[in-house]
Amino acid sequence: MPQDNDLLVQRRANLEALARLGVDLYPRQFDRTDTVTRLVEAHGERPKEALEAERVETRTSGRILAIRSFGKANFLVISDGRSRVQVYVRKDSLPDLDFQVFSLLDLGDFVGVGGHLFRTKTNELTIWASSLTFLAKCLVPLPEKWHGLQDVEIRYRQRYLDLIVTPESGRVFEARSRTLKAIRTFLDARGFLEVETPMMQPVAGGALARPFVTHHNALDMTLYLRIAPELYLKRLLVGGMERVYEINRNFRNEGISTQHNPEFTMLEFYQAYSHYLELMTMTEEMLSEVARAVTGSDQVTFGGETISFAAPFRRLRMREAVAEEASRRIGRGVAESELRDRASARDLARRLGIEIDPGMGPGKITAALFEALWERALVQPTFVYDFPTEVSPLSKQRADDPDTVERFELYAGGFELANAFSELNDPAEQRRRFEQQLAERQKGDAEAHEMDEDYVRALEYGMPPAGGEGVGIDRLVMLLTDSRSIRDVILFPLMRARKE
RNA sequence: GGGCCGGUAGCUCAGUGGUAGAGCAUCGCACUUUUAAUGCGGUGGUCGUGGGUUCGAUCCCCACCCGGCUCACCA
Numbered sequence: 001m002p003q004d005n006d007l008l009v010q011r012r013a014n015l016e017a018l019a020r021l022g023v024d025l026y027p028r029q030f031d032r033t034d035t036v037t038r039l040v041e042a043h044g045e046r047p048k049e050a051l052e053a054e055r056v057e058t059r060t061s062g063r064i065l066a067i068r069s070f071g072k073a074n075f076l077v078i079s080d081g082r083s084r085v086q087v088y089v090r091k092d093s094l095p096d097l098d099f100q101v102f103s104l105l106d107l108g109d110f111v112g113v114g115g116h117l118f119r120t121k122t123n124e125l126t127i128w129a130s131s132l133t134f135l136a137k138c139l140v141p142l143p144e145k146w147h148g149l150q151d152v153e154i155r156y157r158q159r160y161l162d163l164i165v166t167p168e169s170g171r172v173f174e175a176r177s178r179t180l181k182a183i184r185t186f187l188d189a190r191g192f193l194e195v196e197t198p199m200m201q202p203v204a205g206g207a208l209a210r211p212f213v214t215h216h217n218a219l220d221m222t223l224y225l226r227i228a229p230e231l232y233l234k235r236l237l238v239g240g241m242e243r244v245y246e247i248n249r250n251f252r253n254e255g256i257s258t259q260h261n262p263e264f265t266m267l268e269f270y271q272a273y274s275h276y277l278e279l280m281t282m283t284e285e286m287l288s289e290v291a292r293a294v295t296g297s298d299q300v301t302f303g304g305e306t307i308s309f310a311a312p313f314r315r316l317r318m319r320e321a322v323a324e325e326a327s328r329r330i331g332r333g334v335a336e337s338e339l340r341d342r343a344s345a346r347d348l349a350r351r352l353g354i355e356i357d358p359g360m361g362p363g364k365i366t367a368a369l370f371e372a373l374w375e376r377a378l379v380q381p382t383f384v385y386d387f388p389t390e391v392s393p394l395s396k397q398r399a400d401d402p403d404t405v406e407r408f409e410l411y412a413g414g415f416e417l418a419n420a421f422s423e424l425n426d427p428a429e430q431r432r433r434f435e436q437q438l439a440e441r442q443k444g445d446a447e448a449h450e451m452d453e454d455y456v457r458a459l460e461y462g463m464p465p466a467g468g469e470g471v472g473i474d475r476l477v478m479l480l481t482d483s484r485s486i487r488d489v490i491l492f493p494l495m496r497a498r499k500e
Numbered sequence: 501g502g503g504c505c506g507g508u509a510g511c512u513c514a515g516u517g518g519u520a521g522a523g524c525a526u527c528g529c530a531c532u533u534u535u536a537a538u539g540c541g542g543u544g545g546u547c548g549u550g551g552g553u554u555c556g557a558u559c560c561c562c563a564c565c566c567g568g569c570u571c572a573c574c575a
Contacts, residue, residue: 068535073534092532121533156567355572
C-alpha cells in the first residue's frame with residue numbers, strides 16, 4: 001500500500017481541490033468522437049496545411065503521460081493505451097473553470113479534451129484544447145518518464161504500470177493477440193472445429209508431467225488441473241469430430257524458468273485420416289503464415305539471429321542425429337544400434353559426460369542425449385522425428401520398427417516449440433503402454449503417465465487414424481516478439497506470494 | 501533445489517566504517533508552439549528484514565525475505 005509521503009498527499013490535495021471547484025471526481029462518461037489512436041491514424045501523416053484548412057474538431061480522452069508547462073501555454077501528452085497525442089492548453093482558449101482544473105492535474109490523471117487539430121512549429125500533431133474535462137485521478141506517482149520501469153519484478157507484479165509506461169510491452173501483447181487470431185484463421189479455413197475440454201480432470205493425462213491437485217467438495221473428489229487436453233480431444237475423434245482444436249491453458253507443477261510458467265497456453269489440434277508426416281507440412285504452412293500475419297515477414301529476429309519460418313524446415317531423425325553428434329564428440333563412429341541397447345546407451349552417455357538417471361531405459365537415454373547434444377543448437381526451425389517408443393506412450397509405432405514411434409518435435413530458437421505424432425488407436429497396445437508407464441511410476445518416476453481406463457474404453461469403440469499436435473503458444477509468441485523470457489509474453493506470470 | 505548477481509528518495513541510479521547523493525518526478529518563482537522544455541530555489545530516505553561485530557553499521561559478518569540470470573526437471 002502506498003505510504004503517506006508528500007507526493008501522495010499532494011495528489012490527494014489536488015483531488016480535494018477539484019471537489020471544491022464542484023468538479024465530478026469520478027464522472028460516469030465522456031462522449032468522445034475519436035480515440036487517440038484513431039486521430040493519429042487518420043491525421044498523423046497529413047500535412048499542416050490540409051489539416052488546418054479543414055479545421056478538424058474532435059473530442060477524445062486518455063491518460064496524461066507528460067505535462068510541459070510555460071505559464072499560460074502548456075502541452076499535455078495523452079495516451080489511449082496504444083497511441084499518444086499532444087494537447088495544447090492555453091489559458092485564453094479555455095473556460096476559466098477548465099483552466100483551473102488543468103492546474104490541478106497530475107501525471108497519470110485521465111482527462112477528456114475537446115478542440116481542433118493543428119501542427120506546432122515542430123510539426124507535431126496537436127489538439128488545441130477548447131475544453132478540458134477531468135475523468136479520473138491517479139493518486140500514485142508513475143515511474144520516471146525517461147528510463148521507464150526497469151525493475152522487472154514490478155513489471156510482472158504490476159503489469160498495469162508496465163503497460164502505462166512501456167509501449168513495447170503493449171505491442172508484445174498485441175502481437176500475442178494477432179498470433180492467436182492467425183492460428184484460428186488458419187485452422188478454421190481447414191475445417192477445424194474449436195472446442196473446449198475439461199481443465200479439471202480426474203486423471204491428469206496426455207503428457208508426462210506432475211499436476212496440480214485440487215478437490216471438489218460436493219463430490220468429495222480429487223481433481224487435477226490438466227497437464228494436457230490430449231485425451232479428451234481424442235475422445236472427440238472417437239465421437240466423430242474429424243478435425244478439432246483447442247487453445248487453452250495447461251498447468252504443470254514443475255520448475256519455473258525463462259521458458260516455463262506453471263500455467264501456459266497450448267494449441268492442440270487433431271486431424272483424422274492424417275499422420276505425422278502430413279502434420280510436418282501443415283506446421284510449416286501454419287507457422288510461416290502466422291509469422292507473416294504477426295510480423296509481416298516469415299523471417300523474424302530472435303536474440304540477434306534471424307529465424308526463417310519459410311518452408312521447408314530442416315528434418316533430423318532422432319537416433320541418427322544423436323549418433324552423428326556423439327561420433328563427432330567422442331571421435332569414433334557411433335552406430336544407431338548402440339542407442340537401442342540399454343547397456344551400450346548408458347556407456348555412451350557416460351563417455352559423453354551426460355548425466356542420466358539409473359532407471360532409464362535406452363529410449364529415455366536417447367531422448368536425454370538428444371536434448372543435451374542438440375536442443376540449444378536448434379535455432380532455425382527443425383523437425384526432430386522418429387522418437388523411441390519408451391518416451392512416447394500415446395504415439396503409434398512405425399510398422400517396420402516397434403521401438404520407434406511416428407512422432408516429431410519442432411525446435412526453434414533453442415527450445416521445443418511443438419510436439420506431434422500419429423495417434424495410437426489400438427486399445428490393446430494403449431493399455432500395454434499405460435501399464436509400462438505404471439511400472440515406471442512404481443520405479444519412482446512421478447511424471448510417468450497414469451492409467452486412464454475411460455480413455456482405453458473410448459479407443460475400444462474405434463478411433464480413426466489421426467495425427468495430432470501441440471504447439472506452445474507462449475514460446476511461439478516469444479519467437480515472434482523477440483522476447484527472451486516467457487514472462488514477457490504472459491500478462492500476469494506466476495510470482496511468489498509477497499509478504500505485505 | 502544448487503551457483504552467481506542484485507535490493508539506497510515516487511522512478512532511474514551513484515556512494516561511504518563517522519550528519520545520505522545525482523537526474524527525473526514533486527513543490528515555489530519566471531516563461532503564450534514545447535517535446536528528456538529551460539533557469540533559479542526548496543521538499544523528499546526505517547539505505548530489503550532480523551541478528552551480530554564495533555565507541556559508531558547503509559557499508560563488515562550471519563540468517564532470512566524478494567527478484568534476475570544460470571544449472572537441474574519440464575513444454
